[in-house]
Amino acid sequence: MASPYLVPVAQLLREVPSRISVELTAPFDADHEFEPRAATESDVVTDAEATVAVRVESFRGGLRVRGTVSAPWRGICRRCSVEILGVLEVPVNERYVENAPPEDEESYPIEGDFIDLAPLLHDAIFLELPIAPLCKEDCAGLCPRCGIDRNEATCDCQPEVDPRWARLDALRSEDDSSQ
Ligand SMILES: [Zn+2]
Ligand SMILES: [Zn+2]
Incomplete structure (x- = not known):
């Protein structure tokens, strides 16, 4: 299936310099190209739509693409494990060039009369x-002893003793007994 993020650029490349504004909203992963990440990892919301809002400006042999990309994401709080939903907004400033060598990691290819903004979107968001x-x-996290959510309640658990300090304490009491 053709990328929903294709932009025709023949005219831009004929008239250097010239520019257009592009705003496209479409599925982030139209081709289901990406495996869902692990449940504990942040990921783009499944089947979410993303937006690319950029200015495309031509120079001799290429195009400069500048603006922002955004996509809804979900993740798990590292302290209290609650689900977090948000919208990631990322500034982009990239080049598309004609006849780019495949090992060129600094720019994206111009394919015929089109550029595909999908790889730029994916790279920036990931x-x-x-x-x-x-x-x-200031999430207070979960109590490591009883598991209570400290954002919502308090418990009477004593703070965890770091095992490294526990070992030092043991050494210290050996010293004491030898004196
Ligand atoms: Zn939290
Ligand atoms: Zn507790």
Whole structure:
């Protein structure tokens, strides 16, 4: 299936420099190209629509694409495990060039009279998906002993003793007994 993010650019390439504004909203993953990520990882919401809002400007031999891409994402708070839903908005500033060598990682290819904004969208969003998100900046997390959500309730559990300190304590008491 043709990418829903194709933009015709023949005219832009004939008139250098010239520019157009493009705003496209379509499924993020129209071809189901990407495996869903693990449940604990942040991911784009399944079957969500994404938006690419960019200015496409021609230069000799290529195009500059500048603007923002956005997509709904979901993740799990790293402290309290609650589900987080949000919209990721990422600035982009990339080049599309004619006859790009395949090993060129700095730019995207111009394919005939079109550019496909989908790879740019995918790259920008996957790069910015939060790796270890928080539901809120000061999330208090779960009690490691009883599992209570400390954002909503308190418990009487004593703080966990770090095993490294526990070992030091043991060493210290050996010293005490030798004196
Ligand atoms: Zn949280
Ligand atoms: Zn507790």
